[in-house]
Amino acid sequence: MLVTPDDLGAFLSLRPPRRIPPAIRRSGMKSILLWVILMGLFFICFSVPFMAIFFPWRLNDDLRLSWGKRTEADGLVIREAQTNMSENEATVYRYEFRFTDAQGREWTGACYKHGGGALPKSAGGPEYELPEGRVRVQYLPGNPRVSRIAGCRLSPFAWPAGFVVVFPLVGLGLFFFPLRARWRTRRLLSHGAFASGRVERIEETNVTVNGQRRFRIHVRFAGEGRAQHVSTAHAYGRDVQFLREKLESGDPVNVLYRRGNPKRIFLADLLVNGNF
Numbered sequence: 096m097l098v099t100p101d102d103l104g105a106f107l108s109l110r111p112p113r114r115i116p117p118a119i120r121r122s123g124m125k126s127i128l129l130w131v132i133l134m135g136l137f138f139i140c141f142s143v144p145f146m147a148i149f150f151p152w153r154l155n156d157d158l159r160l161s162w163g164k165r166t167e168a169d170g171l172v173i174r175e176a177q178t179n180m181s182e183n184e185a186t187v188y189r190y191e192f193r194f195t196d197a198q199g200r201e202w203t204g205a206c207y208k209h210g211g212g213a214l215p216k217s218a219g220g221p222e223y224e225l226p227e228g229r230v231r232v233q234y235l236p237g238n239p240r241v242s243r244i245a246g247c248r249l250s251p252f253a254w255p256a257g258f259v260v261v262f263p264l265v266g267l268g269l270f271f272f273p274l275r276a277r278w279r280t281r282r283l284l285s286h287g288a289f290a291s292g293r294v295e296r297i298e299e300t301n302v303t304v305n306g307q308r309r310f311r312i313h314v315r316f317a318g319e320g321r322a323q324h325v326s327t328a329h330a331y332g333r334d335v336q337f338l339r340e341k342l343e344s345g346d347p348v349n350v351l352y353r354r355g356n357p358k359r360i361f362l363a364d365l366l367v368n369g370n371f
Contacts, residue, residue: 098122098366107349107363111286122366123284126331127276128305135269142262148180149259151250156241160233160249170194170232170244178207180251185210187251194232196239204232204240206247283361287351292316294342295325297335307331312338314360316350324357326350334365 098118106119115123151157159165174191181187186209193203234242243249250256296313303309312328330338341348341364349363 100367103349103363103367106366107289107351111288113285115281115284119284119366120281123280123361124277126304126329126334127273127280129273131269132273132277135266135271135273138266138269139263142259142266146259146263149252149256151248151252151254151256153249154254154257156249157243157254159235159241160243164236165233166197166236167245168194168196168232168234170230172230172244173203178251182209182252189251190244190247192230192232192244194234194242196234197236200239202234202239202242204234204242206243206249207251208244208247279359280361283351283353283359286353287361288319288354289363290316290318290350290352291347292350293345293347294338297339297342304331310335310338312362314348314350314362316352316357316360318352318357319354322357324352326352326358326360328360328362330362330365337365338362 102116102118106113106116170192171194172190172192176189176191178187178189188208188210189205190208191203191205193201195201231245232242233245241249292314293316294312295315298311298313300309300311308331310330312330313325314328315323315325318324338348340346351361351363353359
């Protein structure tokens with residue numbers, strides 16, 4: 096169903112909040128692709144489990160033990176377990192241990208090392224033989240729960256694995272920003288104040304959406320109290336040609352703007368399908 100100029104005129108004559116007819120809603124959302132939102136949601140659902148597995152969640156504790164003030168004590172390995180994870184084609188092993196701090200309190204902990212094999216010596220002692228043996232334990236004096244065997248780490252994977260956080264962040268961006276744009280457009284259609292304006296300038300951006308170049312449209316209009324505002328909107332494809340004609344002829348354009356924030360506008364003329 097197409098939006099006609101009469102449909103647009105009738106819609107703009109309504110007082111906010113307006114009921115948005117389905118045809119106007121579809122036309123208003125035409126440049127905000129629903130499939131991008133769905134792809135972002137899929138990307139999040141697909142990548143979050145991988146992030147949960149591979150991200151070095153205790154990297155901060157490892158850095159505190161490596162570069163901060165720490166204390167060392169002799170400890171005892173009480174269990175070694177081979178995990179189902181690997182790093183650089185070497186299996187990651189999990190070690191459970193216990194130790195006694197400087198105050199004589201006993202603590203237990205767990206850490207990881209890829210490749211397995213011998214661990215660093217305890218003070219003055221030989222390298223242990225699995226499954227038990229003496230090792231050197233590093234811990235924070237103010238929080239002995241943060242502890243590890245020297246040469247091991249607290250997360251199954253080292254810090255480069257933190258790169259996996261990029262994938263859910265990309266998915267979040269694909270999901271959040273178009274969804275926010277749809278909400279803002281719907282809000283302007285239903286609650287936006289009406290004004291008549293003129294196109295002052297059209298700028299080409301370096302952004303492409305769905306194979307179409309994005310253009311930035313600068314529009315001047317009179318808002319509440321006849322205050323003059325210059326705001327920008329985005330346009331694509333045939334919409335740009337229509338707005339170029341408005342710029343060259345000086346004909347007015349219909350603007351919906353947000354009361355209290357006139358920088359946020361919607362060019363209502365683009366709702367009419369015959370214009371593009």
